Amino acid sequence: MISHLDLRQVNEPYLTALQEATARVLASGWYVLGRELEAFENQFAAYCGTKYGIGVGNGLDAINLILRAFAFPAGSEVIIPANTYIATILPITDLGLVPVWAEPDPRTYTLDAEKLEPLITEKTRAIAVVHLYGRCCDMAPIRALAEQYNLRLLEDAAQAHGAAYGGRKAGNWSDAAAFSFYPTKNLGALGDAGAVVTNDDALAQRIRLLRNYGSEQKYIHQIPGVNSRLDEVQAAMLMVKLPHLDADNRRRQDLAARYLREIRHPAVILPPADRIYDDVWHQFVVRHPNREAFMAYLAQQGVGTAIHYPVAPHRQDAYTDYRRLCLPVTEQLHREVLSLPLNTALTDAEADYIIQTINQAP
Structure with a gap:
C-alpha cells in the first residue's frame, strides 16, 4: 500500500x-x-x-x-x-x-x-x-x-x-x-x-x-x-x-511536474501547471466528479489518498449562521477535491505506479 x-x-x-x-x-x-x-x-x-x-x-x-x-x-x-x-x-x-x-x-x-x-x-x-x-x-x-x-x-x-x-x-x-x-x-x-x-x-x-x-x-x-x-x-x-527545505520542495516540484505531465485520465482535473517551480505542492490536489468511487478504486489498487477538505467551513456546525450563503464554487470544490500521495519519501517507482493506476481507472 x-x-x-x-x-x-x-x-x-x-x-x-x-x-x-x-x-x-x-x-x-x-x-x-x-x-x-x-x-x-x-x-x-x-x-x-x-x-x-x-x-x-x-x-x-x-x-x-x-x-x-x-x-x-x-x-x-x-x-x-x-x-x-x-x-x-x-x-x-x-x-x-x-x-x-x-x-x-x-x-x-x-x-x-x-x-x-x-x-x-x-x-x-x-x-x-x-x-x-x-x-x-x-x-x-x-x-x-x-x-x-x-x-x-x-x-x-x-x-x-x-x-x-x-x-x-x-x-x-x-x-x-x-x-x-x-x-x-x-x-x-x-x-x-x-x-x-x-x-x-x-x-x-x-x-x-x-x-x-x-x-x-x-x-x-x-x-x-x-x-x-x-x-x-x-x-x-x-x-x-x-536547511533542507529547498531541496525537499524541489523533490515535491519534480514529482508534481511528473503528475502534471503524465496523468491523462479525462475525468481527473489537474491543478495549474503554470508555476510548477514556484509552488511547493504541500498537497497535490486533483478533482474528480465521482470522487468517492475514484478514491475507492485507488484504495483497491493500493494507493492511499486524502481529502483536503471534505466539508466547506460555512457548512460546518460551528458556523450554522452562514449555512444559507450561496457559494457554489466553494461547495463544488469541497465535493470533488482529493489529494494524491506527494511527499519527499515517495519513490520514483511509486510515482510510476500511481500515474499508471490513475490512467487505467474505469
Missing part, C-alpha cells in the same frame, strides 16, 4: 540530527524562549526575506496574534477565501470580527482578486489570503487592492513554506504572515508549532508581547496577552530541517 503520507519515512533522513538536537536542548537546561528559538526565528525570517520572525504555539495562534495586534474594533470585517481550512476563520470569530466569504478561482483554488472589490464595505479592515496547498495567491493585484482601500493584508502561509510569487517568498507580501509547522507541513516540527513573520517593527514588538502574557520583562505586563510560545525543542527540530 502506498500511503498518502508516512511521517516516519519523511523524518527518517533527519533522525540522527533530530536526536542530537534534542540532546543539546536537554543538556542546556533552558526550554522556553532561549537560544534555539532565537536562532530559528532569525533564520526563518531570513529565509522568508522578512525582518522579523516570532515563534508561537501553532498556526492558528499565529493568525490570532496577528489579528489581536491589528486591534480592529468588534464587528470589523475580514475578507477570507470560503474554501479554506477552518483554522483561518476561527481566530476571526473568536475576536468578535466578521468573516466575509469570497469564492475562490476554481482553477487555482486560491482567492480571485477580481471577486474581492465588491465585498469591501465601510466595515472592511483586512483581507486574509490563504496560499492553499502550497500555491501563492495572485498577490500583486490583491496587495494593490488592499493599499487602495487602506486595508491590512494577512497571509495564511501555513501550507506555503518556500513558495514564491513574482520572485518574492510567501510571507513577504503582507503586513504579517502566519505559518504552521504542524508535522505534516513541508517544514514540519514533531508537534504543534507556528510562527509569524513581518517587516513591521511595531507589529513585531506587539506580537512578541502578546505571545508571552503581554510581558517583555518577567512579571511586568504591558498589555493583556496569551501564552503561545514555540518551545526550544521544537525550534531545535525545525533548525535541523530548515
Whole structure:
C-alpha cells in the first residue's frame, strides 16, 4: 500500500540530527524562549526575506496574534477565501470580527482578486489570503487592492513554506504572515508549532508581547496577552530541517511536474501547471466528479489518498449562521477535491505506479 503520507519515512533522513538536537536542548537546561528559538526565528525570517520572525504555539495562534495586534474594533470585517481550512476563520470569530466569504478561482483554488472589490464595505479592515496547498495567491493585484482601500493584508502561509510569487517568498507580501509547522507541513516540527513573520517593527514588538502574557520583562505586563510560545525543542527540530527545505520542495516540484505531465485520465482535473517551480505542492490536489468511487478504486489498487477538505467551513456546525450563503464554487470544490500521495519519501517507482493506476481507472 502506498500511503498518502508516512511521517516516519519523511523524518527518517533527519533522525540522527533530530536526536542530537534534542540532546543539546536537554543538556542546556533552558526550554522556553532561549537560544534555539532565537536562532530559528532569525533564520526563518531570513529565509522568508522578512525582518522579523516570532515563534508561537501553532498556526492558528499565529493568525490570532496577528489579528489581536491589528486591534480592529468588534464587528470589523475580514475578507477570507470560503474554501479554506477552518483554522483561518476561527481566530476571526473568536475576536468578535466578521468573516466575509469570497469564492475562490476554481482553477487555482486560491482567492480571485477580481471577486474581492465588491465585498469591501465601510466595515472592511483586512483581507486574509490563504496560499492553499502550497500555491501563492495572485498577490500583486490583491496587495494593490488592499493599499487602495487602506486595508491590512494577512497571509495564511501555513501550507506555503518556500513558495514564491513574482520572485518574492510567501510571507513577504503582507503586513504579517502566519505559518504552521504542524508535522505534516513541508517544514514540519514533531508537534504543534507556528510562527509569524513581518517587516513591521511595531507589529513585531506587539506580537512578541502578546505571545508571552503581554510581558517583555518577567512579571511586568504591558498589555493583556496569551501564552503561545514555540518551545526550544521544537525550534531545535525545525533548525535541523530548515536547511533542507529547498531541496525537499524541489523533490515535491519534480514529482508534481511528473503528475502534471503524465496523468491523462479525462475525468481527473489537474491543478495549474503554470508555476510548477514556484509552488511547493504541500498537497497535490486533483478533482474528480465521482470522487468517492475514484478514491475507492485507488484504495483497491493500493494507493492511499486524502481529502483536503471534505466539508466547506460555512457548512460546518460551528458556523450554522452562514449555512444559507450561496457559494457554489466553494461547495463544488469541497465535493470533488482529493489529494494524491506527494511527499519527499515517495519513490520514483511509486510515482510510476500511481500515474499508471490513475490512467487505467474505469
